[in-house]
Amino acid sequence: MAPSKGRRQPPSAEELEERNTVGINKETVTNTTSTDYPGNYPDEEHAWDKEYFRQNFKVQWHQNEQFEAQFSLIGVDASIANAFRRILIAEIPSLAIETVYVNNNTSVIQDEVLAHRLGLIPFTGSKKGIREYMTFWRKPGEGEDSYATTFDNNTVSLKLAAKCTHRKDAPKDSRDPHELYENAHVYARDITFEPLGGQPKYFSGDDAIRPVNPDILIAKLRPGQEIDIDMHMHKGFGWDHAKYSPVATASYRLMPTIRITAPILGADAEKFAACFMPGVIALEPVTRQEARALGSGYEGHEGEMKAVVKDPMRDTVSREALRHPEFEGKVKLGRRRDHFIFSIESAGQWDSDELFLEAVRILKKKAGALRPQVTNMVYAF
Structure with missing residues (x-):
């Protein structure tokens, strides 16, 4: 492979979003392999950095009850999310x-x-x-x-x-x-x-x-x-x-993404909304500003109902919308690779939120035990 001439332009926000999205197509799933590691992209540094992780990592709670909890882990690799799941199921006494x-x-x-x-x-x-x-x-x-x-x-x-x-x-x-x-x-x-x-x-x-x-x-x-x-x-x-x-269930799923790339109006909008779980797609009237904006696709449709994405987290990624020819080229489905929606149902001895905190403590303890072994292995070579 010939060396690149000059430094490559940094990736745009759209390209970064594309890299971080698993593509959901009519019959295939694409972009499933992680690419954020050193050397994968020319002139880009993807070595793990604690400060970068600190800035991008988030925990968002959606439900926090005694026996049921749902929250999002954002900015972690699938291996970390799966480690928490396995600890919740098998390693909390x-x-x-x-x-x-x-x-x-x-x-x-x-x-x-x-x-x-x-x-x-x-x-x-x-x-x-x-x-x-x-x-x-x-x-x-x-x-x-x-x-x-x-x-x-x-x-x-x-x-x-x-x-x-x-x-x-x-x-x-x-x-x-x-x-x-x-x-x-x-x-x-x-x-x-x-x-x-x-x-x-x-x-x-x-x-x-x-x-x-x-x-x-x-x-x-x-x-x-x-x-x-x-x-x-x-x-x-x-x-x-x-x-x-200690759990009846402990599972996670990737955050669904739904992008409407072309206007879906009228009866098509109602049919489009019916392809998803209730609450995922909403119907809103086309505003005067949208109808007057050139190239928006809504010209002359002021007041007509259009389909908009309301709450993608409710989506089950059924691909139903991809089966209908009238929506072809108008919607892109995917899943965020680093956004994990966790669901924990406690069996009763632990509160649901305590279980996750205990899983964090156990993983930290495991990492502490592994650290000196890795250090000794590096020094041995």
Whole structure:
């Protein structure tokens, strides 16, 4: 390749925007590979710079509730966004039922299925107790007593005891099991917490260990059937089992971009808006200034409804607009490569915004552990 003559002109804002956009076409996806690294463009320096990152990185919160949060990470690489997602799912510890001791189970649900259902019930309690007081339980070694490693600071004891009986005062013509039987349905709220040792100091009153949702159905019983179970809850990670994951969902998507490159008016504008999710495209009247501006494409259409982009974040990038010939050449769809819209749904032990901050802390700790190893590797060569 012959060397370039003279210094290349710096890229325009339009070119930079094009580089940072994944193209969504009718049947293909283009510009998917990252290009912001040294040597990719002649006479351009793209080495990572902390100050440049500081200026361009943004966090925008769209929703921040106790169990659900949505926010945007802007100005980061996909590898960083995916690292946060994986940490949220698998590397933030939480409590879950691990060991189930079945004393009696005459319900129609098999012991192993019942134990699995119990393990997936999310619990909550004192944040300080769960995060600081509770430590990780070690499985007893060969020859050790089954309770040799069980202590009040690594095990939470739970009890579920329910027996179905006939209600003496039940209406004779009723067919409702809730009216006919006592304990016809066993719910998560029927699980009781049995504090051990120093646990009452952290887990009492409103801070007691309890199900996040007390109305989770565990089993249905009929007269003569009984469930008598003891359970041990331990601390664990999602990489070991999904029941330890602190999130119900943790996902991200790229910010959609919609560019209307030519006027879309009247009935076409209404059809165009129907191609997207509600709220993405709005209809507005053509103003007098637009109708009088030469080359705007709106000449002579004053007052007629036109399609405009209102909220691209609502878009699901379905490509429906690209299927219709009347919109050909009038719209460009894409996604911002460095704009990640995160959605976090907490399982209950952590607030949704706390989860992201904890993921940042864990990633920072990982980077701190990796740094001296990279430094030693460089010096070795």
